[in-house]
Amino acid sequence: MITHSAPIKKRSAEESIILTLSGASTIGVLPFAIYRIMEQDWAVACLDLFAVFAIGSLFVYVYRTHQTLIPGRILAFVAMFVVFVTILLKGISQLMWIFPALTAIFFLLPANMAAIYSLVILLSIGYVLREQLTVFLALEFYVTAIATLLFSYAFADRMRKQQQQLTELATSDPLTGAGNRRAMEQKLLDVIAFQRREQSLPVSLILMDLDNFKKVNDAYGHAKGDDILKVFVETIKKRIRSTDKLYRFGGEEFVIIAENTPLKDAMKLAEQFRFAIENEGWLAKHNITISVGTAKYEPHETAFEWLGRADRAMYQAKDLGRNNCCVA
Structure with missing residues (x-):
């Protein structure tokens, strides 16, 4: 059952990564900034203070908003910018900082964007330090840096692919490929939070139930x-819009959440779905049609109440003889 209030939103893997990197970097760089101030090394001190302020601000922003796309890119730029300028100011003694920055x-x-960015930075560092690096030191630096880059690329790429696979397994119905009930409930809560x-x-919300499905199932098997x-x-997915998502609610019940869609447009969509199923040749041979209930979200309504109104409209369509669309 869908709860009446939204739970505390869990942090995504991307949020956790950004919060960990930005938090650790802020704490790690602050002592160096204090040391540079005490040493009156004002150029590097200002650079370190900039890093502390910028990265600390990103930590607070991500913690409060849960946004990760732009903050992640800014954090990557700040990290490499600070490392590059530090090397520019202090020379080869600061080269070791490039390795944690490359990994981060x-x-x-x-992965592809990070690889290109890393190569540009490495070439820029080599150019800046061309007069300080011997052939042996340059070779040593680039071999270790490229090895770090390749390892980080392989690890990050594999991690993201596995994360995507796990997300699909956790949110998709294994039989049909539609979103599962868990994903539907989370989407409803997210939509309602936005609506408020x-x-x-x-x-x-469009709720569809397959007519005569139990009879076919009993007669011909699972x-x-x-x-x-x-x-x-497959038939429904060909006709839903890119902004909509199909979920399997129960055995033969399916839900479509149509965002930015007034009730009259949702009614048209529901009728299109009903017509498509009625005229799908293979389904028609088995006398499969759908009964559809449509409901627009009302202010201050819970997910359970919203879904309940659509469910009642769907049963009204069944009472009218099935293969009908009704509105809550």
């Missing part, structure tokens, strides 16, 4: 029933 940006940027902040954008569910989902 692969957790903040897409911004009520000018309407959102509607394998045939599974095939029907797969064909149904």
Whole structure:
């Protein structure tokens, strides 16, 4: 059952990475800034204070807003900028800072973008230090730096692919590929939280139930029933908009959450879905149609209440003889 209030939002992997890197960097760089001030090394002191302020601000921003895309890119830029300028000011004695920076940006940027960014920075460092680096030191630096880059690239790329696979497994129905009930409930809570902040954008819910499905399932077996569910989902997915998402709510019940969609437009969508299923040849042979209930979100309504109104409209469509669309 969907709860009446939204739970505390869990932090994503991207948030945790940015918060960990920005928090650790802020704490780690601050003592160096204090030391540079005591040594009256004002140029590097100002650079370190800039890093503390910028990275600390990113920590606070991500912690409060849960946004990660732009902060991640800014953090990657700040990290490399500070390292590059430090090396520019202090010379080869600061080269060791490039290695944690190289590793960090692969957790903040897409792997290909991070690789290109890293190569540009490494070439720039080599140019800046061309008069200080011997051939042996340059070779040693680039071999270790490229090795770090390749390791970070492989690790970050594999991590992101595994994360994507786990997310799909956790949020998708394994039979049909539609979103599962867990994903639907989270989406409903997210949509409602947005609606309570911004009520000018309407959102509607379309609940569909397959008519006569139990009879077909009992007559031909579960394998045939599974095939029907797969064909149904394929048929609907061809007709939903890119902004909408299909979820499997129960056995043969499916939900579409249509954002930025007033009720009259949601009614048109519901009728299109009903017509498409009625005229899908293979489903028609098995006498499969759908009954559809549509409900627009009302202010201060809970997810449970919203879904309940759509459910009642769907049962009204069944009472009218099935293969109908009704509005809450």
